[in-house]
Amino acid sequence: MADRREDGMSLIVKTVTRLTLGLILLYGLYIVLHGHLTPGGGFAGGVIVALSLVHLVLAFGGRSAWKRISHSGASVMEATGALGFLALALLGLTAGFFLSNFLPEGRAFALFSAGSIPLANLAICLKVGGGLFAVFAILTIFTAETASPDGGER
Amino acid sequence: MTAYILCLILFSLGIYCAVSKRNLIKIIVGVAIAEYAVNLMFVLVGYRIGGVPPIFAAPGEAQGAMVDPLPHALVLTSIVIGLATTALLAAIAMRIYRKYGTYDVNEIRELRG
Amino acid sequence: MTHTLMPLMIAVPLGGAFLCALMGKRTRALPDAMGFLVTLLTAAGAVYSVSLVKSADTLVYSMGGWRAPVGIVLSLDGLTALMLVTVNLVAFLVAIYARGYMERYTSKRLFYGLFLLMLAGMNGVVLTGDMFNLFVFLEIASVASYALVAFGTGKQELEAAFKYGVMGTIASLFILLGIILLYARTSTLNMADMAAALAGGGGDVVPLVTGLFLAGFGLKAALVPFHAWLPDAHPSAPAPISAMLSGVLIKSLGVYAMVRVLYNVLGVAEVSETGSPFTPLIVLGILSMMVGVVLALGQWDMKRLLAYHSISQIGYVILAIGIGTPLAVLAGLFHLFNHSIFKSLLFLDSGSLEQATGTRDLRRMAGVGRKLPVTSGSTLIASMSIAGIPPFNGFWSKLLIIVAAVRAGHSWSAFWAVLASILTLASFTKVLRYGFQGGGAGKRLRELAAVPLSMKVALVLFAVICIGGGLLLLPSLRDLFLGPAADALAGGTRQLGFVLTGGAS
Numbered sequence: 001m002a003d004r005r006e007d008g009m010s011l012i013v014k015t016v017t018r019l020t021l022g023l024i025l026l027y028g029l030y031i032v033l034h035g036h037l038t039p040g041g042g043f044a045g046g047v048i049v050a051l052s053l054v055h056l057v058l059a060f061g062g063r064s065a066w067k068r069i070s071h072s073g074a075s076v077m078e079a080t081g082a083l084g085f086l087a088l089a090l091l092g093l094t095a096g097f098f099l100s101n102f103l104p105e106g107r108a109f110a111l112f113s114a115g116s117i118p119l120a121n122l123a124i125c126l127k128v129g130g131g132l133f134a135v136f137a138i139l140t141i142f143t144a145e146t147a148s149p150d151g152g153e154r
Numbered sequence: 155m156t157a158y159i160l161c162l163i164l165f166s167l168g169i170y171c172a173v174s175k176r177n178l179i180k181i182i183v184g185v186a187i188a189e190y191a192v193n194l195m196f197v198l199v200g201y202r203i204g205g206v207p208p209i210f211a212a213p214g215e216a217q218g219a220m221v222d223p224l225p226h227a228l229v230l231t232s233i234v235i236g237l238a239t240t241a242l243l244a245a246i247a248m249r250i251y252r253k254y255g256t257y258d259v260n261e262i263r264e265l266r267g
Numbered sequence: 268m269t270h271t272l273m274p275l276m277i278a279v280p281l282g283g284a285f286l287c288a289l290m291g292k293r294t295r296a297l298p299d300a301m302g303f304l305v306t307l308l309t310a311a312g313a314v315y316s317v318s319l320v321k322s323a324d325t326l327v328y329s330m331g332g333w334r335a336p337v338g339i340v341l342s343l344d345g346l347t348a349l350m351l352v353t354v355n356l357v358a359f360l361v362a363i364y365a366r367g368y369m370e371r372y373t374s375k376r377l378f379y380g381l382f383l384l385m386l387a388g389m390n391g392v393v394l395t396g397d398m399f400n401l402f403v404f405l406e407i408a409s410v411a412s413y414a415l416v417a418f419g420t421g422k423q424e425l426e427a428a429f430k431y432g433v434m435g436t437i438a439s440l441f442i443l444l445g446i447i448l449l450y451a452r453t454s455t456l457n458m459a460d461m462a463a464a465l466a467g468g469g470g471d472v473v474p475l476v477t478g479l480f481l482a483g484f485g486l487k488a489a490l491v492p493f494h495a496w497l498p499d500a501h502p503s504a505p506a507p508i509s510a511m512l513s514g515v516l517i518k519s520l521g522v523y524a525m526v527r528v529l530y531n532v533l534g535v536a537e538v539s540e541t542g543s544p545f546t547p548l549i550v551l552g553i554l555s556m557m558v559g560v561v562l563a564l565g566q567w568d569m570k571r572l573l574a575y576h577s578i579s580q581i582g583y584v585i586l587a588i589g590i591g592t593p594l595a596v597l598a599g600l601f602h603l604f605n606h607s608i609f610k611s612l613l614f615l616d617s618g619s620l621e622q623a624t625g626t627r628d629l630r631r632m633a634g635v636g637r638k639l640p641v642t643s644g645s646t647l648i649a650s651m652s653i654a655g656i657p658p659f660n661g662f663w664s665k666l667l668i669i670v671a672a673v674r675a676g677h678s679w680s681a682f683w684a685v686l687a688s689i690l691t692l693a694s695f696t697k698v699l700r701y702g703f704q705g706g707g708a709g710k711r712l713r714e715l716a717a718v719p720l721s722m723k724v725a726l727v728l729f730a731v732i733c734i735g736g737g738l739l740l741l742p743s744l745r746d747l748f749l750g751p752a753a754d755a756l757a758g759g760t761r762q763l764g765f766v767l768t769g770g771a772s
Contacts, residue, residue: 039209043230079289086282092331093271128234135241142248165444172433185436192443199451224456228399232443235406239436242410246417246429253422262426 008061017059024052028125035121042124049125050132062140074134081126088116088123157198164191178247178257182240189236193229200225270319273328273341276312276351276390277404280305284383291376298379299366305383306359309390313351320348320751325765327396335396335766336460342396342766345751349600350393350523352748353607354515356732358386360725361514364615365507367719368622372505378418385411385511389519396766398446398456398532405442405520409435409487412516416504427503431496434486438493441483445476459763462532466760477535480528481547488521490585491554494578498562501577502570502627506618509570513577514611518603522581526588530756531763536591538757543591544677552586553680555579556687563694567629569617569702572694573610576653579687580606586684587668588756592675597745597753598667604749605660605736609652612729616646619718619726620702629701641723643703645730650699652733654692660736667740 008014031038032045057065168188172181200222208223247257254262283305291298319326326343329335365382369375388408395401413435417428450456452472453464465473486493497517501509529536529545536545559579566572584606587599619642621627652661665688672681739748755762 039207041230043234076289079285082285083282083289086278086285089274089278132237135245139241139245139248142245165440169437172437178429181433185433185440188437188440192440192447195444196447199447225450231399231403235403235410238410239406239413239432242413243429243432243436246413246425246432249417249420250422250425250429253425264423264426 007064009059013059017055021052021056024055025049028052028129032121032125033118036117042121043128045121046125046128046130047132049129050136053133054136057136057140066137066141074130074137076130077126078130078134081123081128081130084123084126085120088120092116158195161191161195161198164188164194167191176259178250178259178262179244181259182243182247185243186236186240189232189240193232193236196225196229196232269328270326270343271328272312272316272319273326273343273394274330276309276316276355276394277387279308279312280383280387280390284380284387287376287383288380291380298376302362302365302379302382306355306362306386309386310355310359313348313355316343316351317348317748319343320345321747324751327766336455336457339400340396340457340766341394342458342763343394344755344762344765345753346523346527346600346755347393349604349748349752350519351390353604354386354389354393354519357514357607357611358382358511360728361507361510361611361615363728364510364618364722364725367721368505368507368618370719371622372419378415378505381411381415381418382508382511384408385415385516389515392519393523396458396763398449398458398461398528400456401524402439402443402446405487405524406439408516408520409439412508412512415508416500416512418505418508419503421503423499424503427496427499431500434493434496438483438486441479441486445479445483448472448476448479457766458527458532459766462534462760462763463767465532466534473533473535477529477533477547480525480533481551484521484525484528485551486521488517488525488581488585489555489578490521490551490581491558491578494555494559497578498571498574501574501614502568506570506614506621509573509618510611510614513574513614514607517577517581518584518607522584522588522603526756531758531760534760536589537759538591538593538596538753540592544675545589545591548585548589549677549680552582552584552589553683555582556586557582557683560687560690560694564690568627569620569629569698570614570627572629572698573613573617576691576694577606577610579691580610580653583665583668583684583687586680587671590672590675590677590680592671593753593757595668595671595675596756597749598664598671600752600756601739601749602661602664602668604739605652605664608729608732608736609649609659609661612645612649612726612733613653615722615726615729616642616649619722620646622722623718629698639718641726642718645726646703647699648730648733650695652736654695655688656692658737659733660739661733663737663740 028045028048028051030045031040031048032042035041035045053069056069165188168184168186168191171184171187173184175181175184202219202221205219205221208220208226250262251257256262283301287298287301291301320343324344327335328341328343330339330341333339362382365378369378372378385408388404388406388411391404392401392408395404413428413432416431417424446456449461449465449472453461455461455464482493486496489497497513501513504512526536529548530538536548537543556579559575559577559582563572563575563579566575580602584599584603587595587602617627619639623639623642624631648659652659655662655665657663665684669681669684672678672684738744
């Protein structure tokens with residue numbers, strides 16, 4: 001039976017979160033992909049992507065959210081981002097230098113241009129987003145375990 | 155010039171907070187304030203009077219004097235480094251609370267000598 | 268000249284760290300194997316870099332093909348090669364040791380992930396030729412070390428890690444502030460370009476920046492009065508991490524970065540035949556030497572004692588480099604290398620003692636010498652090295668420092684150096700007597716745990732280098748290894764000019 005202290009925030013917040021979650025994620029990805037054209041890039045876009053997931057956890061409350069999202073997925077995302085960036089850097093060796101731009105440059109100001117920079121931005125987004133979300137996950141799960149349970153569930 | 159002096163004052167405030175407060179969390183906040191003050195100063199160093207943002211909107215378009223874009227990229231890196239450090243210090247502080255039962259620096263003194 | 272080895276020295280540990288973190292849970296043996304393999308590769312690369320420097324004198328690598336001063340460059344000269352060998356050799360032997368020691372901690376994959384990250388950061392610090400890149404790698408290595416100090420998550424480890432973390436972050440902020448002021452004055456971040464711009468007349472900002480760097484890098488190097496974090500942080504860390512922190516981290520982040528910036532970029536300190544002493548370094552050096560050894564005399568906790576001795580020995584190195592004659596600089600760098608070897612060995616010994624007897628207190632450790640032959644033998648060798656007894660490597664470097672100080676006319680510095688040496692000898696006699704020869708109140712001879720083979724192998728290898736270290740002064744080896752390093756500092760602000768002219772081809 002649901003008691004007064006239900007998990008997470010009110011029903012209005014939960015409904016709105018369900019609607020806006022995807023939009024925030026999309027906005028973050030937009031900033032990442034246009035990193036070579038507009039301000040932003042990997043770091044800022046990664047933080048926004050992480051924030052969309054943090055938004056989810058905050059709105060639905062720790063106990064039910066962590067049953068659906070795996071917090072180790074964040075670590076995997078983070079390590080994959082780092083390894084992806086390193087792979088790009090090593091592939092740059094084929095063009096002669098570590099980290100050099102080895103893909104065709106394309107037309108200026110088009111979306112698919114500037115060689116390997118958008119790919120690097122994507123890798124950084126995974127890394128920063130995954131890292132920030134992993135930090136948040138560790139801190140909230142840790143608090144949940146150390147705080148004295150008021151419902152007696154954990 | 156006054157902008158730089160204000161940044162340095164903010165930095166000193168952050169350091170003062172970090173050395174004089176007794177609560178672990180307030181020490182972390184002090185370090186974070188100092189960090190942001192340094193980042194702010196870095197961005198201000200790149201400002202050019204009457205400058206425009208360093209973005210090319212269309213090919214071949216002539217801009218006025220642009221502000222220096224290098225500090226912007228470096229400050230992004232520095233902010234992320236600050237994030238990592240603050241997160242680590244916060245995690246350590248939480249664990250200290252679990253072990254010692256207090257956030258007060260004067261009570262967390264097992265190591266001495 | 269350029270060589271792909273240089274970015275690989277940073278990329279390989281970085282990749283190893285993330286692979287460890289990613290896959291370490293599925294494959295049990297992966298973290299150990301990764302640690303061993305990566306450190307073996309980087310140690311081999313470091314030795315190869317010495318031969319590269321011998322054949323080409325200096326190497327430049329432009330990242331991404333962007334040449335200096337626009338792009339970030341990696342530069343490899345004699346001093347970098349010396350630091351690379353020191354860092355990676357110690358890391359390799361510590362990785363062998365950690366295989367046995369870290370069995371009692373729960374998460375080896377996190378340990379190796381952080382360890383390899385710290386190694387990548389240190390390699391980056393010594394290889395880079397760009398000021399902000401130096402700061403970024405410095406932060407990578409520092410944050411990894413804060414996490415490693417807290418690795419055991421016991422009460423003392425966490426307290427020490429917090430203290431170290433806050434102080435280290437404030438030091439990094441001072442360094443960043445210095446870099447910002449330099450950038451505002453010279454509009455460039457490339458070390459060589461900055462040196463050229465400052466030589467032309469950057470006068471008013473240089474003293475302020477020197478002060479900021481002395482404070483920031485001085486804290487990383489644990490010089491007195493910035494040493495307060497070290498006696499808490501180094502004992503609390505697990506023994507292999509203590510060895511890495513005391514053995515290489517304070518050297519590559521603190522001493523190397525400081526002397527590289529002060530000598531090659533700012534040009535406030537110089538090396539000349541008649542001796543151009545840089546007084547702040549001499550004062551800090553003598554202070555660290557004396558305060559470190561005096562505070563060590565009263566310690567009964569073995570690792571805390573070793574930590575205070577680290578402060579003292581780094582004081583020796585800074586004093587020698589501050590004196591400013593070529594011989595003194597050579598002696599200081601030689602002592603830097605030697606100290607990495609014997610201090611790491613001492614910390615690894617204390618770790619194996621702690622594992623065997625369950626305590627770090629010398630008064631309760633009595634008479635284990637008979638039961639732990641490898642540990643006690645290597646502690647004996649390392650103690651004689653640090654106290655400066657012939658023919659071990661510490662003797663040669665300390666003698667050289669004292670001779671150089673006297674020759675340059677700094678008799679008072681030589682006097683303090685000799686006094687500190689005598690006190691060091693007294694301190695280690697206490698360690699040997701109480702720890703190994705018996706005469707305390709220990710009753711636990713029967714309960715000693717066996718020392719794993721991997722730990723023994725590492726201890727023996729370190730001891731061999733201790734014994735053979737004096738050979739590095741032979742003229743043929745000296746010109747190969749120590750000579751180019753001293754020349755790199757002697758080159759002053761012109762040294763890094765090869766970055767601008769050497770280019771990328």
